[in-house]
Amino acid sequence: MSRDTQSGPEGLRDAACRGDRAALARVLSMVERGGPDARAIAAAMTRLAPTRAPSQASPAASYTVGITGAPGSGKSTLTNALLGVMRGRDERVAVLAVDPSSPYSGGAILGDRLRMGDHALDEGVFVRSMATRGHLGGLAVATPEAVRVLGAAGYPWVLVETVGVGQVEVEVAGHTDTTVVVVNPGWGDAVQAAKAGLMEIADIFVVNKADRPGAAEAQRDLERMLDMASIPEAAWRPLVVQATATSGAGVDAVWQAIIDHRRHLETSGQLAEQRRQRARDEIARMVAARLAERSREVTSGDQAAELAEALARGETDPWTAADELLGL
C-alpha cells in the first residue's frame, strides 16, 4: 500500500476505525475544516456502508448526549464526572466540545489533554474540541459528520458539550438523542432558561452545584414549569436531577436519567423517528448552504454587474436577470 493511500481519506478512515487515535484526530480535523476535505471523508465513510445490514440505522451510529447550559453552570465538570461514571461501566465514550466562539481550531490538542484529566491515558475515551466557523454550513454541518466518524471509530457514546448558549449551541445540542440542560441553584427564574430556548430542547435538567443553597427551590421551579407545560401522557416528561459534579455526588443519577430517556426513545419508536428527522434537517441545511454558496458566486461576477447596469437602464427586469445569472 502506497504512502498516499495510507494518508488519503480511505487510509485515514481505515486507520481511525482500527483504533489509531492520531488518524482519528486527523480525520476529525478534515471534518472540522469543511469543504473538499470534509466531503472526501464523508464519501469515504459512506463506502463503509455496504458491509452493514440494510434498511436499518447504521449499527455504528453512536448514541449522542448533548450537554448545554449557561456559561459557568459547570458543563465541563459534569461532562468529566459523567465520563468517570461511564468508564466505570466500561462504556467507550467520545466527547465533542463544541465552541463556535473559540479562535482555535484543528483540535486544540493541549487543551483537550488537560481537560481529559484522569482519562488522558484511557483508550476508551476520546476528547475533541470543534471550533469550525466560516465555512459551508459550519458546526451544524460538521458536528453530525464528526459523530458518524466517532461511531465508526468505535465510540458508541458521544457527549456533545457546547460552550456558549447562542442559537448555534442550542441548535447543535438540540440535535442529539438526549439533551441535558445544566442549571444552578439561584440560577432561579426559569424564565431565563425559556428565554435561551433551553426549555424546548431539554430531556433532562441537571441542577448542578447542588451543595449550594437553593438547589431544592431550583428543582421545584423547574418541576412547576414542567407542570404548566401540560405534557401529553405518552410523551417524555423531562427529568430533574440534582448533582454536584465537583464531588461526583448525583452523577450516577444523571447517568441513570440518560439511560431512562434512551430506553423511552427506543421502546416508543421515537429514536428512529428523531434520527430520520435529523437526517432530513441535515440534508436541508446542506442544500441551503450549497444554494447560498451559489448565490454568492453568481451575484459577485462581471455578469452580475452588467445585468445591474441593464436593470438600472430599464433594459431587463430582476426575474430575467436572476434567471440569466442562475443559467435557468
Place this chain on the structure above:
Amino acid sequence: MSRDTQSGPEGLRDAACRGDRAALARVLSMVERGGPDARAIAAAMTRLAPTRAPSQASPAASYTVGITGAPGSGKSTLTNALLGVMRGRDERVAVLAVDPSSPYSGGAILGDRLRMGDHALDEGVFVRSMATRGHLGGLAVATPEAVRVLGAAGYPWVLVETVGVGQVEVEVAGHTDTTVVVVNPGWGDAVQAAKAGLMEIADIFVVNKADRPGAAEAQRDLERMLDMASIPEAAWRPLVVQATATSGAGVDAVWQAIIDHRRHLETSGQLAEQRRQRARDEIARMVAARLAERSREVTSGDQAAELAEALARGETDPWTAADELLGL
C-alpha cells in the same frame, strides 16, 4: 385590438402609461401579488426600454423619497403636507404607503382615497398602499418594481412611506434616493433612532410636531450625534429640519432639504452609483429568493425523504444527497 390584448400585461401597461388610473391600479396590484403576474408586468416594462436613450439611467426613472420613523411620529401627516407643497410647485407625485403588517392587500382603495384628502381629485397625485407579504421576495422585491411602473406612468417623484420600523421597513425606506427619518420632540434619546437602525439610513431628519416643547433639544441631540459620527468633508451630512406637519409650518424647508440632497447626489455622481448598487442588490435579492424557493421544493419531496433514510443508514453523505436533490 382584442379585449384580451387590452387587459393583458402589455395592454394594461400602455393604458397606465397613457394616464388611465384604473389600469395603473391594476398593474400595481399585479406587482403587489408577486409571482407570474409580477413577472409578466416586469417583462412588459422592459419591452418599453428600446425606445429609450442607451447607456444612461431610464429617463422615466422616478426620484424616490423614503419617509420612515417610529409609529405615531406623524409620517402620514408629513407625507400629505409634502404632497401639498410639491403640487404647489406643479410636481407630479405618487405615494407608496408600504405596510408589511397590514392584513389588506390589493390596493386598500377606500383607505387610499381617504388618505389623499385634498388630493383625491388631483390627476397629478397617485396614492397606493402596498401590503405584499408571503410571496417570493415580498416588499423588497415589489417596491422597486412598483416605482418603475409609477415612473413609466408619468410620476417623476415617488414618496415611499413605511408604516412600522421593522427591518423590512428600514430596508425599503433605505432603498430610496433620499431617506427622511421623522422624529418627535421628547422622542429624546437619539439612541432609540440608532437602535432602530435609522441613523445609518437618514439623509434628512424631520423633528415633527415642533410646536411641542423639546423640539430645539431634539434637534440639538441629533446634531450632536452627527458631530460624533465624524462625517468626511465631501460626504453628505444629514440635515435636521423642524416642522409641524399638521399646520404646514416648516414643510417648505423639508422640501428644500430634499431638493438640496438630490442636487448633492446628482452633482457628486452618487445618484448614479447608488442606483447601480441598488440594482445589484435587487438582483441579488431575487437570486436569493429564487434559490430559497428551489431549496423548499427539493427538500420537501419523496426523493428528499428517501435520501434522509439513506443518510440515517450511513449509505450516503449530506454532500452527495444535496447534489442529488439539486441535480448537480
